[in-house]
Amino acid sequence: MYAVELNDFDIKQIALSGQCFRINGEEDGWWSVAAFRRCLRVRQQKKYCEFDCSAEEFSRIWAPYFDLQTDYSKVKEKIRQTGDPYLMRAADYGYGIRILQQDLWEMIVSYIISQRNNIPRIKKIIERLCALFSGNFPTSSELKIFTKSDFQQLGLGYRAEYVYDIVQDAENGRLDMALLKSMSYADAVKYLKQFKGIGDKVADCAALFALHKTEAFPIDVWIRRIIDTQYGGQFDYAQFGAFAGIVQQYMFFYQRYGLKRESSQG
DNA sequence: CTGCAGGCCCTTA
DNA sequence: TAAGGGCCTGCA
Numbered sequence: 001m002y003a004v005e006l007n008d009f010d011i012k013q014i015a016l017s018g019q020c021f022r023i024n025g026e027e028d029g030w031w032s033v034a035a036f037r038r039c040l041r042v043r044q045q046k047k048y049c050e051f052d053c054s055a056e057e058f059s060r061i062w063a064p065y066f067d068l069q070t071d072y073s074k075v076k077e078k079i080r081q082t083g084d085p086y087l088m089r090a091a092d093y094g095y096g097i098r099i100l101q102q103d104l105w106e107m108i109v110s111y112i113i114s115q116r117n118n119i120p121r122i123k124k125i126i127e128r129l130c131a132l133f134s135g136n137f138p139t140s141s142e143l144k145i146f147t148k149s150d151f152q153q154l155g156l157g158y159r160a161e162y163v164y165d166i167v168q169d170a171e172n173g174r175l176d177m178a179l180l181k182s183m184s185y186a187d188a189v190k191y192l193k194q195f196k197g198i199g200d201k202v203a204d205c206a207a208l209f210a211l212h213k214t215e216a217f218p219i220d221v222w223i224r225r226i227i228d229t230q231y232g233g234q235f236d237y238a239q240f241g242a243f244a245g246i247v248q249q250y251m252f253f254y255q256r257y258g259l260k261r262e263s264s265q266g
Numbered sequence: 267c268t269g270c271a272g273g274c275c276c277t278t279a
Numbered sequence: 280t281a282a283g284g285g286c287c288t289g290c291a
Contacts, residue, residue, distance in 0.1 A: 116286080118289085155287085224272095
């Protein structure tokens with residue numbers, strides 16, 4: 001067990017932030033984090049955090065995963081300097097969000113699955129997929145025996161073909177993960193968008209949540225809605241430079257959970 | 267029964 | 280370059 005006090009960190013907010021699909025709350029108050037063919041249990045009281053692993057494993061694997069080397073107070077300071085009341089409320093609300101550094105292959109496949117889909121269903125599909133591999137997210141090599149109909153039976157619908165194709169590409173080397181990791185943000189996005197089923201949003205999510213290109217600012221329907229309603233259709237995210245992706249997360253999280261909508265959703 | 271959910275592809279102008 | 284229709288599937 002490794003225990004530590006952390007600033008700007010909230011495991012529940014991270015779990016709900018929508019950037020990851022395999023962090024789940026347990027009934028006993030712990031959170032289970034599935035990543036890198038491991039499962040970490042996390043518990044938190046205020047700043048006091050407990051991680052069910054050794055100090056060595058924590059610093060080697062989980063500290064980078066949770067982006068603990070980044071000082072998020074600087075992002076919040078930058079937001080305060082803009083004087084933008086919406087952003088200040090958003091950052092205040094999602095104070096404990098971090099940009100995770102997740103597995104690249106898993107993010108590419110997960111965000112292809114996510115398109116035109118809702119979060120509960122995305123999670124169910126990924127859960128079904130991982131269940132076939134002892135709870136681990138399968139490698140491209142493990143998926144190369146899958147047919148399109150195998151993917152369809154997991155509930156991927158028309159995305160089955162996209163995932164099938166990219167498995168083949170990962171296996172034949174056309175999708176080169178090591179090369180991607182060496183690229184700039186602009187090059188990585190351009191490279192990813194060659195593949196069927198990967199557009200602007202999916203490429204940006206892979207860049208932000210796996211390659212840690214924190215200047216990326218994925219625009220989905222939620223962010224689009226904020227830009228339209230709060231900013232008259234134009235939002236200058238480039239002003240935040242390498243903090244843009246973090247700002248995006250504050251906005252998304254605040255929009256989804258902070259603003260109670262008067263309609264059906266409770 | 268419609269409508270739609272964290273897009274993307276393809277076709278047209 | 281922009282706009283619009285279609286798409287698997289599950290759920291309200």
